[in-house]
Amino acid sequence: MDLGHVFYCIGMTADFRSRPFDTVRTHVSLLADLLERQRFQSMLYLSSTRVYAGSGRTHEDAPLAVNPGDPSDLYNLSKLAGEAICLHSGKPRCRVARLSNVVGVDPHSHNFHAELIREALSGRITLRSAPSSEKDYILLRDAVGLILRIGLHGEAPVYNVASGINLTHEHWCDTLARVTGCEVGRAPDAREYRFAPIDIVRIREEFGFAPAPVLATVPGLVEEFRKCLDQ
Template sequence: MKKNIKYTVFGHTGFLGSNIVKFLKEKNYDVFLPSRNKIKFTKNLNNIIYCIGSDNVLDDPINAIQSNLMMLSKIIINNKFKNFIYISSTRLYLNSKNTNEKDAIKINTSSKNYFYNSLKAVAENFCLSQKNKNIKVIRLSNLYGLNFRKQIYLLPSLIRNSKNNKKINIYINKKSKKNYVNINNVIDIIIKIMNKSKYRLYNVASDKRLTIEKIASSIKKVTNCKIIYSNQKERFDEPKIDITRIKKEFKFKPTNNFDNFIPDIIKKYKL
């Protein structure tokens, strides 16, 4: 029995958070799920995983600032805990050739495309500037797995359109590459990093990238939807993420089973 070990998950209703909670409960851990917008508690929160963070930064910037930065800082300052994991994003490596954790992050303050990255960078800096070495940051790539709901990310949007509209519209070059990692790999490494790690910052991603064409064709095999490609002159490749650190320290090996996993994802997708 492991009831004496407690995890606190902020953002537990989202895709990542709900999968983390499911994993922890299956392992018989005592999991505390804070109410929405509550940031101060009298009890020790022990092992905190912070998954809150709005992607809708341009349409709702106030909520984006609140969820990605303000709540994070207030929770760290106002509560007692043993370990803290902040989930950041490998999107910070936008237009970067070097993606090692030691490499500097580039921010173009004149471009709206960097607003989300700016919030994540400030949040990371706040976490890593704290004297408490048990506050750590994980830069996470795109995820695939069960429990997708109404997220606006690429994969759930494509699945939703393939089922509802029987077609998928692709507005960037089909050879564009994206990095997807299995959520089960991610949860396992999050727990390992929280319990014991050499560093305070880690990239967690796959060692292989998928083309948009591959992603769409995998969905089509299951739903028999139509794929419509437009604006094929614009190609955007996510950078290949350097995961040497977690490979060396934790023997991390991404499963890379995207194509085999897609049928089950679609079958259990909640519209």
Template structure:
């Protein structure tokens, strides 16, 4: 039986990857933290979903999660293939967001450590000479009750408090992709025999504004939306998905349609 080892398999993306893999009938291992046995057994196909993004409160955890464990696996572990989960945030404030685009780090980005560690991890995969590839999901959404991510957080506020505080402008735009789509594509990519250091964007290919999201929440929950002044200097170019669409026939769900379903799902459990 095909063996998979999913690091971060209890996190938001990892949980869905594990679920879809097990539905497909393969054997899946989810190592606990500090499991030293990972360097003593065959890990099969590794999917690296470990990550941390709170650069202000815990920069050491950002570095450890995004780079250090991965580095140990590349250097010491026995596996057939490895897929590293990076992020389309590396395209922030760029003019182009194709997989082959040159990338720069913004000096005024308070979370630049996140981008730096993701790019470092990507480069370690590419330079390792091993059978690896990189996926860059855009902003992943889904029903995650306790998630601090933007969409789950404002959906909870809309339902629980009747007020959504927006600390971005109405025109602020980003790409959103369903965790179901992300996991499905990771599983499909993992079936390739040779990964060849490929990089894949996993995104919807369309930027959605904060105002569009606020309008859906107002209609579905009757909440009030409060727009606060902000100094946000983030700009995200539209993420092209032609590579993954052409190779795998990928098409994504629509976040505005799914947001209506998310509200109903949240109401059932909150």
């Protein structure tokens, strides 16, 4: 049976450190079985811009560095192994989309923005990382639109799916404080985490992509979270 156009969205998120076997299984083993045993018209493997951690360059063709001795790099290593088996499987039209931090409505998510919104609605945010920490965020609707276009029409092997704009934790907290009136505090051992801005030249040139401003959606996100949490 021909599976048609396949979007491989299986993966671990914040719990990958406590579930190492599931992380490798979902990012690599299940993918390899699918590539080996099934037929399809195209395959898009959803990876992550987290693979650029520690790298100064974030273009899709840039060489990447990982450290097997770092438990945080288990995620990066497994994603890169998934990318490699996908791109070198010999199957037609296999591509990779490296997703940035996707912002949408999921009140039970452990993602950074979801936890901040829940804390803001409780009246107080306590930052566990430095306010100057920063990374790239992309709205869910932008990400989905790009994923569909890449999966069906992409010409390159790898694409960054990101906004190309870093937001600091302070940006998030200031915006949430204005919208909800919450207080903002900081844990005494808060460390700074910074990621290089993600290169989005490829999606700009091939698809004419222009990211929507993430923080402008915060009032709507807060209202949707409030509704879901009140149910």
